[in-house]
Amino acid sequence: MSKLNSSDFKRYSKFVDGLARKLTKFYYSKLNRTFKVSNKLRGKGFDPVTTSDKAFEKFIKKEIGKRFPDHQVIGEEFGKKKTKSDFTWVIDPIDGTRSYVIGNPTWSNLISLNYKGNPVIGLANYPVLKKHYFNASDKVAYVVDQRKKRKIKVNKKILFKNIKMSAAFHGMLSLNKQKKIPKILKLMQFPCADALSYSHLAEGKVDVVIQCGNKIWDIHPLIPIIKAAGGVVSTWKNADAVKGGNIVASVNNNIHNKILKMLRPITK
Known part of the structure; x- marks a missing residue:
């Protein structure tokens, strides 16, 4: 790097x-x-x-x-x-x-x-x-x-059972695919507002952000801010977020890996 x-x-x-x-x-x-x-x-x-x-x-x-x-x-x-x-x-x-x-x-x-x-x-x-x-x-x-x-710092010490998630699929995930990730749907309890959700994660206000179809200009500016604040960011397949696409950002590796596992049924 x-x-x-x-x-x-x-x-x-x-x-x-x-x-x-x-x-x-x-x-x-x-x-x-x-x-x-x-x-x-x-x-x-x-x-x-x-x-x-x-x-x-x-x-x-x-x-x-x-x-x-x-x-x-x-x-x-x-x-x-x-x-x-x-x-x-x-x-x-x-x-x-x-x-x-x-x-x-x-x-x-x-x-x-x-x-x-x-x-x-x-x-x-x-x-x-x-x-x-x-x-x-x-x-x-x-x-x-x-x-x-x-x-600003992410809320690194949050327990998984207490996480606040902001997520949106932007019309890019079919209902059939959504049905394969019920645990994610259940956790989607906080508003998602484009880049502001990623900014809120860096600020410690939410703990996980999931979005679909981010272009490079949607995510590149947020990557260094999230990482500098102590967060983790990748694609749903755990590839480098610099490529854009379907993105997940989390406050720590433990939570990030759990979210990636929940997304696995639609990333195979």
Whole structure:
């Protein structure tokens, strides 16, 4: 696994911390108004994109370009900028576009910095909630809530019988498959709100998050935050979450392995 040295961590975490504040300011000054919605799937389903998604991505790319012009960039809406750099920024300008469309405040700006393909710095910014999460090393993560910054940790000591689980299948798991995992269904007792659920796990508010069909920009920014807060994250088949797909995040290895075992009937 490729890692940054301490000075690089400091440099890049300071940048994403500042970027979060700029993004929230940008939202309230430019985007907190009427927007247009279109459907990427055009009659084959519903995958909304708004004019705000595109405006956010352009803004984020501009900010990255000013500081790190040689870095590669992958954005959900505008694709990839290729260079020879080992550093790649992965951008989801609005994670939770459906929430954004209906006025639910849980949507976020997700950004990761990858070094040699490995997510090392993550940012999850929630403009309406006025809070953001990021990691400052591979062992330290923070939430900045109403401008107050504090370290966060997962709830490692929770007993399995007491876990709080946030889970959603996003219409990607058939009813027949759901019937094969009754223990998981029974544990699905807490709301799942896109990236906010992963952020809540890192903050110690929930103990397991299960989601379907995460793209790389959905999960890369959360991986370093979850791990720095002491959590575990993988696919349902226990592969590296960097590949995206069906994802499970947990507060410790013991709970993670139990959840993976419960999911096994639909991962064979």
